[in-house]
Amino acid sequence: MTKTLKETFEAQIPKLRKERVKLMKEHGSQVISECTIAQAIGGMRGVKGMVCDTSVVEPDKGLYIRGKSILKLKDKLPEEIFWNLLTGTFPTKNELALLQKELRAAGKVPDYVWKVLKAMPKTSHPMAMLDTAILAMENESAYRREYSKGIPKTEYWISTLEDAMRIMGTIHTIAAGVYRIKYFKGKLIKPSKRDMGADFARMLGLPPHKGQTAEMMRLYLTLHCDHEGGNVSANTCHTVGSALSDPFYAVSAGLNGLAGPLHGLANQECLNWILETMDKFGGAPSEKEIEDYAWETLNAHKVIPGYGHAVLRVTDPRFTAFNQFGKKYLKNDPVFQTVDRVFKVVPKVLKKHGKAANPWPNVDAGSGALLYHYGLTQFEYYTVLFSVSRAMGMLTQQVLNRALGTPITRPKSVSTKWLKKQVKK
Ligand code: HAX
Numbered sequence: 097m098t099k100t101l102k103e104t105f106e107a108q109i110p111k112l113r114k115e116r117v118k119l120m121k122e123h124g125s126q127v128i129s130e131c132t133i134a135q136a137i138g139g140m141r142g143v144k145g146m147v148c149d150t151s152v153v154e155p156d157k158g159l160y161i162r163g164k165s166i167l168k169l170k171d172k173l174p175e176e177i178f179w180n181l182l183t184g185t186f187p188t189k190n191e192l193a194l195l196q197k198e199l200r201a202a203g204k205v206p207d208y209v210w211k212v213l214k215a216m217p218k219t220s221h222p223m224a225m226l227d228t229a230i231l232a233m234e235n236e237s238a239y240r241r242e243y244s245k246g247i248p249k250t251e252y253w254i255s256t257l258e259d260a261m262r263i264m265g266t267i268h269t270i271a272a273g274v275y276r277i278k279y280f281k282g283k284l285i286k287p288s289k290r291d292m293g294a295d296f297a298r299m300l301g302l303p304p305h306k307g308q309t310a311e312m313m314r315l316y317l318t319l320h321c322d323h324e325g326g327n328v329s330a331n332t333c334h335t336v337g338s339a340l341s342d343p344f345y346a347v348s349a350g351l352n353g354l355a356g357p358l359h360g361l362a363n364q365e366c367l368n369w370i371l372e373t374m375d376k377f378g379g380a381p382s383e384k385e386i387e388d389y390a391w392e393t394l395n396a397h398k399v400i401p402g403y404g405h406a407v408l409r410v411t412d413p414r415f416t417a418f419n420q421f422g423k424k425y426l427k428n429d430p431v432f433q434t435v436d437r438v439f440k441v442v443p444k445v446l447k448k449h450g451k452a453a454n455p456w457p458n459v460d461a462g463s464g465a466l467l468y469h470y471g472l473t474q475f476e477y478y479t480v481l482f483s484v485s486r487a488m489g490m491l492t493q494q495v496l497n498r499a500l501g502t503p504i505t506r507p508k509s510v511s512t513k514w515l516k517k518q519v520k521k
Contacts, residue, residue, distance in 0.1 A: 098190040100198065102257055104183050109253070109499050116500050133515055140326075141406060145507065146334065148325025150181045150492050158413035159323060166319060170417045174292045174317035174485065175199065178264060181322055181492035196291065202265030203287055209233055209270065210284070213277050222477045223355035225274045227348045234344035236262055243340070252340070253499035259343040260491035268292055271484045272299035279474055293317050296484065302471045308425055309470045315421055316463060319414040320482050322489025327406075328353040329360065333490040334497070338505040343494055350490045351483045357401075360460075360486070363478040365401035367464030369393070370434050380430040383441050390438075390445040402461030403442055404452040411456040415439075418462035426469050435465040 099107075129144035151161045159166040161177065162184040169177065172186075175195055179187045187195055212232045213225055234240070238258040242251070273284050285299040293314030302309045325334060333350030337343070354360035377385045393400055405412065419436065426432040439457055446455035464475055472478075 098188065098194060100191075101179055101182065101187075101195050101261075102254070104179075104185065104187075104191070105253075105257070105495070105499070108183060112496075112500060133519075136510065136515070139406075140507075146325050146331070146505075147502075148330070148334075148493060149184075149496060150489055151322040151324050153324045153407045155407055155409045158408060158410065161322060165413065167413045167417060170315060170318060172318055173314060174321070174488065177318050177321045178488045178492065181488055182495060198261060199265040199292070200287065200289065202261045203269060205266050205269050205273070206233065206236065208235075210273060210277075213270075213274060218278070220278070221355070222274050222278050222480045223351065223361070223483070225278060226271055226480050226483055227351045227355070229270045229274065230263065230267070230344055230351065231348040233262075233266070234342065234348075237342040237344050238262070239342040243342075249501055252501075253495055256343060256498040257495045260495050263343055263347055263487060263491060267484050267487050268296040269299060271480050272296060272301075274480060275300050275474075275477055278477070297470075300472070305470060312421065312466050312470055315417065316466070316481060317485040317488075319417055319459065319463075320485035322486070322492075324407075325493060327359065328356065329486060330490060330493060334493060335505045337494045337497060338502065340504075343491055346494055347487055347490050351487070354483055354486060355479055358399075360479040360482045362401045362458070363460035363463055363482060364475045366460050367431075367468060367475040367478070369401050370431060370438065370465065373438075374430065374434055380433045380437070383437055386434075386438055386441045387445055390442050394445070394449050400442055400446065403446060403455065403457055405454045405456075405458045408456070408458065409454050412458045412461075414459040415457040415462045418459075418466060422462065422466060426466065429465070429469050431468050432465040435462050 131140070131143045135141055135143050149162075151159060153159055157165065161169055162180055169180075172180070173192070176186055176192060179185070179191075179195060209229050209232050213229055216225055216228065236259075238255040239252070242255040247255075269287050275281065276284055281301050285301060287299065288295055290298065290310075291314070293316075294310035296317070297304070297309045297313040304310065323330065325331060329350040332353040333346045336349040337346035341349075357365055373381050373386060373389045376389065381389070390400055419439070422429075422432045422436070439461070442457075443455040446452045464478060467478060467481070468475070472481075
């Protein structure tokens with residue numbers, strides 16, 4: 097029988113709730129983590145203090161979505177990944193078609209959103225435009241509407257999922273609109289019945305390159321979908337959502353975090369760095385030239401974007417997936433060749449430099465070369481693409497938390513004075 101995403105998830109809820117109650121009741125006092133002073137000062141790195149079931153990042157293996165390595169899922173459609181993030185299962189062919197139909201039905205972007213975007217200064221960052229558009233759409237929130245009617249807590253997830261579908265149905269259209277408004281690309285292109293990745297590429301107005309642009313976009317949206325719960329954007333979305341703010345507030349807030357250069361904005365910085373090396377050396381630089389430029393960057397006390405990670409300690413499998421795509425289609429592209437060469441050189445330099453705990457490339461090191469090749473040359477826009485995908489993780493995490501009644505986030509902070517007292521003890 098063909099089921100909707102809502103029906104499939106609804107059937108899972110009783111078991112999930114029971115499991116959580118049992119864990120809390122029988123093992124609630126079990127210690128799973130400790131926190132040192134270095135961790136309290138250092139961004140809580142490694143402190144286990146929240147639950148996220150959509151995905152896990154294994155330091156030595158990379159991203160696992162619902163127990164499966166991202167490399168095994170790279171050929172799935174973003175819509176299938178959205179379903180999988182929420183339910184841990186995959187839709188049948190008919191269920192996928194139904195989900196796509198529902199997303200299209202939720203896909204109308206209100207006119208006031210376009211007016212807001214068009215009124216923004218031409219110098220606004222595309223991430224500020226995307227986040228503003230999502231926040232402006234808060235007016236559409238089913239959750240806010242239902243909550244104000246006084247619905248029971250056990251039903252919060254229903255309207256949260258409705259909002260999630262609304263955001264998922266519109267975010268690629270909004271993002272494409274941001275691109276066309278910001279870069280004077282002419283009229284907005286209306287959505288069609290294509291799958292999300294293909295339609296997004298089309299609405300941006302990119303040349304199709306015999307279907308390769310759509311293939312690249314699907315891959316891009318699938319690979320960036322989620323990265324467990326503690327990263328800045330997921331954690332921010334979680335915290336805002338835990339106050340029962342609706343998904344429009346929470347996702348917009350999370351994406352504001354993604355806009356930071358140490359997080360999602362790194363992909364814009366990465367391509368910039370690659371193009372700077374090419375500029376400096378007049379084309380694809382040699383390995384020696386890259387090595388010299390890497391040292392120049394480090395000696396100027398700057399980071400090499402796209403390298404290092406707070407959790408990962410190996411080459412990010414998402415970088416590997418982009419690299420494989422590049423080797424298949426872009427072998428002769430000098431930007432891709434430079435990215436590939438940087439991959440050979442920079443880990444050795446970072447190891448010698450001795451600071452970065454992880455000298456290997458993360459997801460942002462390679463994606464820009466592909467986007468650039470297929471005509472997306474405005475790298476200031478790249479984090480918007482990342483956001484369209486990452487919204488899937490944020491939204492599904494929020495629906496799960498509503499279904500499970502996860503309480504408001506409130507870690508305890510301590511003062512430096514208190515820390516000093518502890519040390520004396
Ligand atoms: N180049 C130069 N120095 C680096 C570095 C890099 N790529 N990565 C880490 N370091 C430095 C850190 O700046 C830090 O130096 P200080 O002690 O002087 O502050 C030191 O090495 C130890 O840092 P770490 O423990 O290895 O890394 P963190 O967990 O603190 O930070 C970052 C992880 C991803 C923020 C970091 O590696 C970095 O700044 N990388 C470059 C930016 C980047 O690629 N960000 C995207 C990450 C993926 C992501 O979230 N995408 O959205």
